Amino acid sequence: xxxxxxxxxxxxxxxxxxxxxxxxxxxxxxxxxxxxxxxxxxxxxxxxxxxxxxxxxxxxxxxxxxxxxxxxxxxxxxxxxxxxxxxxxxxxxxxxxxxxxxxxxxxxxxxxxxxxxxxxxxxxxxxxxxxxxxxxxxxxxxxxxxxxxxxxxxxxxxxxxxxxxxxxxxxxxxxxxxxxxxxxxxxxxxxxxxxxxxxxxxxxxxxxxxxxxxxxxxxxxxxxxxxxxxxxxxxx
Numbered sequence: 001x002x003x004x005x006x007x008x009x010x011x012x013x014x015x016x017x018x019x020x021x022x023x024x025x026x027x028x029x030x031x032x033x034x035x036x037x038x039x040x041x042x043x044x045x046x047x048x049x050x051x052x053x054x055x056x057x058x059x060x061x062x063x064x065x066x067x068x069x070x071x072x073x074x075x076x077x078x079x080x081x082x083x084x085x086x087x088x089x090x091x092x093x094x095x096x097x098x099x100x101x102x103x104x105x106x107x108x109x110x111x112x113x114x115x116x117x118x119x120x121x122x123x124x125x126x127x128x129x130x131x132x133x134x135x136x137x138x139x140x141x142x143x144x145x146x147x148x149x150x151x152x153x154x155x156x157x158x159x160x161x162x163x164x165x166x167x168x169x170x171x172x173x174x175x176x177x178x179x180x181x182x183x184x185x186x187x188x189x190x191x192x193x194x195x196x197x198x199x200x201x202x203x204x205x206x207x208x209x210x211x212x213x214x215x216x217x218x219x220x221x222x223x224x225x226x227x228x229x230x231x232x233x234x235x236x
Contacts, residue, residue, distance in 0.1 A: 025143055029136045036129050043125060047118040054111040061104040067097035
């Protein structure tokens with residue numbers, strides 16, 4: 001793989017990691033669960049509010065019922081004492097209290113229906129959350145397993161690429177060495193054929209080189225005889 005190819009692969013891997021971090025399904029699953037749990041809390045809060053309102057209306061209903069009973073008793077007492085005017089006023093109060101009681105009954109019935117609906121929604125959502133949590137953990141485990149397998153495959157692929165690069169480097173080195181050796185052999189052949197001069201060889205032709213060798217040998221022999229004579233004179 002070329003340098004450009006390796007850089008491209010590196011930047012591609014970095015980009016994939018960035019995208020993966022943004023699209024991590026585990027984070028999406030956790031966020032979805034958080035939203036579901038928030039909805040459950042809202043239902044629970046609404047259930048508390050509706051139940052509180054129903055209890056308040058039930059308290060008002062009790063007051064209206066007592067007002068009806070009181071007005072009924074007052075009307076009876078007024079009739080006994082011959083005061084129809086008071087009985088009429090008492091019955092009018094009873095009628096108003098009855099109207100109020102009927103309205104409260106309707107409101108309480110509506111709130112009771114809301115309470116039951118909220119309880120049903122709460123139970124259903126709790127069940128869905130439990131199922132979602134189980135499925136979420138399963139999916140997260142599968143995701144982690146798949147990601148680990150993918151990393152192994154990517155690592156193995158990277159090793160293969162590195163080995164291929166090393167193999168190409170060896171081939172290039174061998175080819176270079178072979179080319180250099182061939183050039184050395186070619187130069188030796190040209191020198192041997194006399195087409196080129198060996199820059200490392202002494203100056204002159206083969207006769208000159210042989211005469212120079214004999215001269216050096218004679219010089220060495222002369223120097224040796226001189227040393228022998230000097231040593232013999234010192235000994236005498």
